[in-house]
Amino acid sequence: MRWSDHAIWWHVYPLGFLGAEKSAVPEPRHRLPELAGRLDHLLELGCNGLALGPVFAAETHGYDTVDHFRVDPRLGTEDDLRDLIDRAAAKGVRVALDGVFNHVGRSFPRFADAARGGAAYADWFVRDGDDFRTFEGHRQLVALNHENPAVADYVAGVLDHWLDRGVDGWRLDAAYAVPLPFWRTVTDRARAKHPDVWFSGEVIRGDYTSYVTEGGLDTVTQYELWKAIWSSLNDVNPHELAWALGRHNDLLATFAPQTFVGNHDVTRIASRLTEPRHLPHALAVLFTVGGIPSVYYGDERAWRGVKEEREGGDDAVRPAWHDGGDEEIQRLHQLLIGIRRRHPWLVRATTEVHSLGNGVLSYTLAGPEGQGVAVALNFGDAPATAELPPRAWRAEAGDPNADLSTGKVALAPFAWTVATA
Template sequence: MNLGSIYHRMSEQYCYCLDNEQLIINIKTGYDVDKVYIIYGDPYDAGIMGGNERWNGQKEEIYFKKRLKNHIWWTTTLVPKYKRCKYYFELHSGEECIYFFEDGFYTEEEMNQDGKTLSYFIMPWMNPSDVCRTPAWVNDTVWYQIFPERFCNGDPSISPENTLAWHTGEIRSFDDYYGGDIKGIRNKIPYLKDLGITGIYLNPVFEAHSNHKYNTRDYKKVDPCFGTNDDLRCLVDEAHAAGIKVMLDAVFNHTGSDHPMWEDVLKNGQNSKYADWYMVNKWPVTQGQDTRDGRYYSFAFAEYMPKLNTNNPEVQEYLLDIIRFWIDTFDIDGLRFDVGNEISHSFLKAIRYMTSHMKQDFYLLGEIWHDSISWLLGDEYDSVMNYPLSTAIADFWIYKNRGRETFEYDINRCFTMYYSQVNDVLFNLLDSHDTNRLLDKAQHNLDIFYQQLAVLFTMPGSPCIYYGTEVAMDGSYDPDCRRCMPWDEIVAGQKDTEINEMKKLISMRKTFQSCKSRNFHFPNDIPKERVISYLKIGEQESIQVYLNCEEEAVTIPCDNDASIIYSRKWTSSPDGNGMLEPNGILIIKK
């Protein structure tokens, strides 16, 4: 047995409370392990620990597992009667049996050696206040990300003086303005509701001298080119009336270089009352080049976005006041934190405490592109932008030599990184304002484009589409991924086919609970290397997803009593079977 492949600890995603009653325990092993048992019980079943007691727990086999590239992930759910749990593992590989405790591995003889004190894994107490709780509404939400400057121009009178004519083609300049604003978004609320959207994520809307608004000048004033604070409140109210939640972008890692606090630092140097509010290393502060010389820290070496010191209690209180203002003034439902992995953990804990008392189901989302378990333990973010999932999905179509098992391994990795309740609210996306657009990723193949969307809408978590994805908008990397929305073509009906396809996917997601379920596995029941097959299991029904990524058609068995809920390039036959063409999709209700 390869002991080096076996891992468990009583923390993070390996042992955690799902709720007040249920305890999730996971263990990772190599593929040589055939069976895993857990022996568990109350720590005090045999008396007070440390005496001469002989503790014996209840033995159960762990049946549920997911396959990773080099490991098997075994998972079980326990319901400790007295809210405590003491446990160890029994592992089998062929005829070999080994026992796994907190301090290592033992044979049965070693485990039963006279005088040996065994170091069990122990969950000391399932405190309700320590349970990671995520807002339930997020799992039911279909998000729509809007880059305000390029979505819709509803009031040309407030557009910047240098605004260009609305242009739906390639964008080459980082600095152009096209006049999108909040009134334009308000005008399109009926369009979003008809599409099936139930959540809007807005890129920054507060005053900043750029088209992207990530260099904030005033956190409490909507940028005049977008409208007024009253306009934003009206947008939220109208969205709520349409059954749509609203999430704002919180840019708290840095400010703009024209923020009054930073201007005070530039003017007064170390004597500024805000000298410790930023991260200045060399005085006096000089301007005119990027910050690779280390004179002060900024976002991505950009001198016009100096980094805030979120370790400073005064900075924390300043930003907490802004969040209170946003919730009280605009009645928003969540915040997405820009550069969410560089903000201090102490500040995020303070945010979580405050917002949970203002709005119990408030949603906190971090922009983190990597493994984020440190931020997702229940006292900071609820969720992160699930870029690992977008990479896992894209890679299967990029690497044509990869088989279906690789897809399975990569997807399973994404959903064994965090708690189950976090998986329910992960912010799943395929593209954004920071990446090239999905159509570009799919190499302009619409069939592959919709195959990847089919995966997005059948994964655990909360799917988000970037504005324009519903009409298969094109666009390469920034700034081209921020093209103007083609409203003239949409109004003229030229995008009806694409919009109707998106409506089908959104309707499927909202109709079938199994699309949202965290329970899934890969039966790999079609003997073709590049035919993806996975089963989603819900409380009300189950669905089976088939994606043909082969270069030839494949036969898919389809029972007569199965209901087809979404398909592309699928031809059924009277005997219940059918042909799925290359790049085709078949999703059936079981």
């Protein structure tokens, strides 16, 4: 197993987490040391990876980068970031950075030169009528020309610069918008010097597997499973989730997808679910199915927040850190992550469904030397029965009184069980 197979990430959006200004400031604010002080929380949760959102100099929200080699002054300095990386490494915590390489902010110096009519960097960007091509219609986000070898040289240089300074992995923003040969070029260059680097691509739609087999990435974000988890619970329709788990099994034949129920771009899971009693069900799925899971900061305490399609519409899901929230849900995260830690083979385990219908879903995952994990979920508000292969299952989470010895599990309304063998 590679180190990434053992990773469980705590995902932080630093500008929001640290209460930074909404737009660029001239002088460093040295906020990153506060984040370093939260590493013990990450470890107590059971995670061992810190996945950072944008930390590079940007105009506003961080995804409008203007200098990939400079830490955003709202967060601090390079020394602050390197100290965070060093302190994380000393505690056995891996660090991944957010690489925004599909587009840049309009203040990116090379674009500013091209916009003035300069020739030196004109071919770094693509003309689109009277302006330049942008990312999904966002004028402030100017798309790079990925057919230009100089752009690949630049991105490879950025990757190498920060890997040399102790970074372990990269989230590649908007990976779905970048040609696969470009990703293959820059990831191959990075691996030549840093063979243990881990690349996770943000892929919302499309052929997930091709980003690994053709693009050279290690994994992609499993949005299909994310949607199926909350949607099937809201609709009390386990068939949708079962279908998604079958698709997930297909992906696991090639790579371990990056799984989640929340991130900086989506409504928080506690707000997305219409029935609060379904939150443990969502977490049970996240921490038992194959893949590399992540926890978005605050989700471990059932923070709420709704994403809106407007300017500033992400603010509610990217708040400053505070100590409030549901401690019972945090303890549930710790319990489920503990089960996963004791069964590290789950990272590439496939699911076998046993009961499906009438608001019930049950499945098992088989490990080495006869090990196994069983999950039984009652989505509905009426008692139900789930089937599991008869064996000496031990209930470890959910209903503490569940009897799994007969192969039939009685589930109270909204009940769930995670068991091991």
